[in-house]
Amino acid sequence: MFRTESVFRFVPPVLYTDRLNDDIQKLIEQVRSGDVRALSRAISTVENRAPGWSDLLKALFPHTGQARVLGLTGAPGAGKSTLVDQLARFYRSENRTVGIIAVDPTSPYSGGAILGDRIRMQEHFSDPGIYIRSMATRGSLGGLARTTADVATILDASGRDLIMIETVGVGQDEVDIVRLADVTILILVPGMGDDVQTIKAGIMEIADIFVINKSDRDGAEHVEKEIRTLQSLAMRADGWVPPIVKTIASEGTGIDELEAAITEYEAYLSKKNLTLSKSAENWQERLVEMLRDAMLEKARAQFNDGNLAGLASEVAEHKRDPYSLVEEIAGKVGK
Amino acid sequence: MFRTESVFRFVPPVLYTDRLNDDIQKLIEQVRSGDVRALSRAISTVENRAPGWSDLLKALFPHTGQARVLGLTGAPGAGKSTLVDQLARFYRSENRTVGIIAVDPTSPYSGGAILGDRIRMQEHFSDPGIYIRSMATRGSLGGLARTTADVATILDASGRDLIMIETVGVGQDEVDIVRLADVTILILVPGMGDDVQTIKAGIMEIADIFVINKSDRDGAEHVEKEIRTLQSLAMRADGWVPPIVKTIASEGTGIDELEAAITEYEAYLSKKNLTLSKSAENWQERLVEMLRDAMLEKARAQFNDGNLAGLASEVAEHKRDPYSLVEEIAGKVGK
Secondary structure, eight states: OHHHHHHHOOOOOOOOOHHHHHHHHHHHHHHHTTOHHHHHHHHHHHHTTOTTHHHHHHHHGGGOSOSEEEEEEEOTTSOHHHHHHHHHHHHHHTTOOEEEEEEEOOOTTTOSOOHHHHHHHHHTTTOTTEEEEEEESSSOTTOHHHHHHHHHHHHHHTTOSEEEEEEESOSHHHHHHHTTSSEEEEEEOTTOTHHHHHHHHHHGGGOSEEEEOSTTSTTHHHHHHHHHHHHHHOOOTTOOOOOEEEOBGGGTBTHHHHHHHHHHHHHHHHHTTOHHHHHHHHHHHHHHHHHHHHHHHHHHTTSOHHHHHHHHHHHHTTSSOHHHHHHHHHHHTTO | OHHHHHHHOOOOOOOOOHHHHHHHHHHHHHHHTTOHHHHHHHHHHHHTTOTTHHHHHHHHGGGOSOSEEEEEEEOTTSOHHHHHHHHHHHHHHTTOOEEEEEEEOOOTTTOSOOHHHHHHHHHTTTOTTEEEEEEESSSOTTOHHHHHHHHHHHHHHTTOSEEEEEEESOSHHHHHHHTTSSEEEEEEOTTOTHHHHHHHHHHGGGOSEEEEOSTTSTTHHHHHHHHHHHHHHOOOTTOOOOOEEEOBGGGTBTHHHHHHHHHHHHHHHHHTTOHHHHHHHHHHHHHHHHHHHHHHHHHHHHSOHHHHHHHHHHHHTTSSOHHHHHHHHHHHTTO
16 A cells, blocks of 8 residues: 555666657756756655666766765754754855755655655755755665665766765764764754753764854853863864854854865875775775665566465465565575 | 774674574574563564574564554653553453553763663553663664664563554654554644644654544544544545544543554454555564665675775765765675
């Protein structure tokens, strides 16, 4: 029924007609030229795994690596969107182009179309230098982190100077998503109590820069102290001590300092010759994820939907054990 | 480096010595007899994918399906643990045994060992009728939802009457986790503002029962109204209208009503002949997840760690496109 649809959505086979190749070739050129409508079409193609998606990414990949990719994460209500908007404004004032990927934990049924996104889109509508795309938690065939990475590839190849990936900082998905970024920024706010505990546990260790947003609120010093305590417990392998930047995003306060901290971190990596090795580390994990997805496609072909439903029923009735069943199917793949 | 260790942790091959078989056989019997220490050992075996883990699950699966599995989720600070503890007390007063799986978004580096868990363990230490196990976000080879499912299988086969899976309700991981449950309970609290928005988007639709905890606080009616509004927008396919139960978990208020709502939902499913079809639906998704994990194991064998690191470096330097690379490796599997 509906819960399984997203997983078993029919994936049309890639048909290598000349027509398709022509279309994709044209799309690649348009994306490369920075055309915004082509950008949207390319992203949809990849999100939906529509025909040619793979050729598109293969062709665009060699043109990536120019953009600075920022990952911004924090609890709901931490002011991520506002901070991202302010950063976008800052970069635009320097004439740099921006792509924003807003990853929202959205409905498994509605599959995207986020109201807040539309409001933000409207605000920046007149400026083609800011491109915003929302990603839903569901509906992406290859997992959310994977699809986010693909969208970042497209934005990078289209010549955007800055790519900001914004996501709620709870859960493994989000850890995987921020890992895509060159620089990971964790946004905390004073007075969050338990929330800080939760965030801390999951993402504190991968933050390259801490932001205390809404820093005019009571408790900002307390949050800073908590971060410092945590930092005193464990030294990072790369020797970097993540700075703490105080902002009031709604007023634009502290944005310059945040930008300076980002630049400083990049300079540090560069000086220590770590830029490439960090990227290679991230690619190790991404390659495994991509390979797993590719293998799943292969495996899926082993049972068509009807067959799967029947097998699932047998398991639900305890007539069959799922562990042996999966072993058996996996054993058949590729033979 | 450390980030990739969890993914590439060495998995010892299963050695089918008689010794191993004997050990696993004994463990299976001990688990089946309800032995608590065997339970812990069996869970560790499965979590770590230690030798015999698969045989263990295969042998235990036919003995599952007796336990009632509850999934409880909500934002940080909603009072999940307190509510779970109160439900546990309630069931214990009826002489029913309880297994609790607390899924915490914990550090990718520390890999578990949660303080709160230890405190709770201590409180219930004298009662072997309550078994609590914490699960970390990282360190599980097969994904968190998968490992949680495996642990639930073991608890079920060990004869626990009730299994409660408790998790923070943000992110896809959590949606996958609560989907394991027969009954999904979403815990909200008044005055959460943006948090309710976030939770709503992700998990509102899969809740079978809503709990408004800390319901003596201002804003409880507002939360109730929000839920009702949401419910008026879309009817569930199964016709069930999730009831709203008000609790003050810290005082034990509303626990009886919650238990009554759970029983009512199960009776509804039974009356409508939906129990089995719901379970089969969930198994469809789980089978795919299990298959994906199995395929990953196969894929991983295609490149050993050293090889992967080299390929990742080439990708990081943009000397190689990852999309073609993955296609190539996947194409080789099973040949």
